[in-house]
Amino acid sequence: MYPSSTQRKFWTFSEENDLERSRLEANRKFVLKHGGHMSEEQQESFFLTPSEESILRRQYELQLREFCRKFQPPMPRSVAGTSFHYFKRFYLHNSVMDYHPKEILVTCVYLACKVEEFNVSISQFVGNIRGDREKASDIILNNELLLMQQLNYHLTVHNPFRPIEGLLIDIKTRCPTLQDPERLRPGMEEFLDRCLWTDACLLYSPSQLALAALLHSTSKVQENLDSYVTDTLFGGDKGASRLPGLVEAVRKRVVGRKVKIL
Numbered sequence: 001m002y003p004s005s006t007q008r009k010f011w012t013f014s015e016e017n018d019l020e021r022s023r024l025e026a027n028r029k030f031v032l033k034h035g036g037h038m039s040e041e042q043q044e045s046f047f048l049t050p051s052e053e054s055i056l057r058r059q060y061e062l063q064l065r066e067f068c069r070k071f072q073p074p075m076p077r078s079v080a081g082t083s084f085h086y087f088k089r090f091y092l093h094n095s096v097m098d099y100h101p102k103e104i105l106v107t108c109v110y111l112a113c114k115v116e117e118f119n120v121s122i123s124q125f126v127g128n129i130r131g132d133r134e135k136a137s138d139i140i141l142n143n144e145l146l147l148m149q150q151l152n153y154h155l156t157v158h159n160p161f162r163p164i165e166g167l168l169i170d171i172k173t174r175c176p177t178l179q180d181p182e183r184l185r186p187g188m189e190e191f192l193d194r195c196l197w198t199d200a201c202l203l204y205s206p207s208q209l210a211l212a213a214l215l216h217s218t219s220k221v222q223e224n225l226d227s228y229v230t231d232t233l234f235g236g237d238k239g240a241s242r243l244p245g246l247v248e249a250v251r252k253r254v255v256g257r258k259v260k261i262l
Contacts, residue, residue, distance in 0.1 A: 187217030
């Protein structure tokens with residue numbers, strides 16, 4: 001389903017430079033709109049720079065992660081993943097100076113709860129928010145349509161959590177040499193949690209991230225599944241000969257540089 005999805009067509013980018021260009025453009029448009037009458041020096045001292053916006057986004061992504069972790073009732077991992085997708089997509093084309101990340105953050109989570117069919121009422125939802133909950137409810141409901149519009153109503157998100165389950169089932173079925181595949185799960189989940197802090201979800205497909213998580217976890221437990229990947233997943237001898245460098249490429253691009261936070 002992912003190859004024909006709006007996520008693949010509109011929200012998966014070929015390189016990081018595409019993301020940076022969109023963010024720079026969002027910053028530039030805001031500065032021109034609100035500070036076009038200022039000199040360049042005045043603009044630099046008055047408005048946030050793109051790098052400062054990046055730091056602020058990262059701070060609120062950490063808050064988003066903690067909000068999802070502490071949410072009651074406990075939310076599925078797919079809700080947190082979808083929330084991060086929405087937050088990152090929103091600020092590709094909008095500046096944090098225009099829309100406060102704190103308000104967009106909770107709206108992203110609320111919309112993700114609906115889309116992922118995690119049924120909580122607005123009163124239950126704001127019960128997880130400190131402060132004036134009536135005001136928080138108004139903010140969320142007022143921003144919900146704005147968020148959907150900025151996402152171009154592309155609300156379905158394919159997270160890597162389902163491919164992980166598929167990989168584990170497949171390993172149990174077709175890789176009997178690996179003892180207790182479930183011991184790979186903690187390392188895979190840890191990898192995907194840290195991926196949420198990066199732009200990996202905007203650069204790679206869910207199956208690529210799941211495969212990278214698998215390879216990361218096997219290395220942590222000192223196992224080797226390279227032959228399973230090339231021979232079993234990619235078509236036996238033919239797949240092995242055509243894709244000899246696939247495993248190493250995934251390690252370098254996803255485990256190494258793109259998810260450097262590891």
